[in-house]
């Protein structure tokens with residue numbers, strides 16, 4: 634993690650290499666800025682309440698609250714206790730996924746016959762280990778910038794993301810929390826344009 638205090642109000646400035654993850658502690662009132670540096674890259678967060686680890690950001694409860702399978706400005710990402718954790722205040726991309734599971738080592742073995750591939754799940758394991766969070770505790774991600782189009786018959790796809798270089802999403806923090814983000818390492822299907830690239834995270838006071 635790198636922290637840059639050159640800009641007024643900038644609390645943290647983290648460049649996550651493509652295929653890796655990072656975690657940062659955030660406080661209510663701060664703003665998290667997530668930047669698709671080169672474009673075409675998915676950014677997958679999980680988050681836990683700073684007060685107790687039994688409360689986490691829930692994709693299921695968020696889509697049940699918004700009644701949509703996409704996200705946009707004004708949407709509130711809620712916890713498994715249906716409490717507000719983050720509000721989207723800016724969104725350059727407009728296409729996100731609330732359906733698909735994060736990648737894990739088993740996915741690469743089962744579907745691609747590749748052993749030991751980096752995965753979002755191992756990224757979170759590495760980054761959340763200092764907080765005492767174990768693998769079974771890692772919840773579903775919300776998949777920013779992922780393009781999983783929903784067909785009329787309710788099947789869904791997995792196609793190239795539409796994010797352009799420098800596109801960003803901003804979250805107003807509504808709950809003190811641990812926010813972990815994975816720049817998904819999937820390079821064997823279109824979800825990261827077959828080429829995982831960096832995601833920059835800035836936290837503003």
Ligand SMILES: [Zn+2]
Nearest residue numbers: 736753817818
């Ligand atoms: Zn992934």
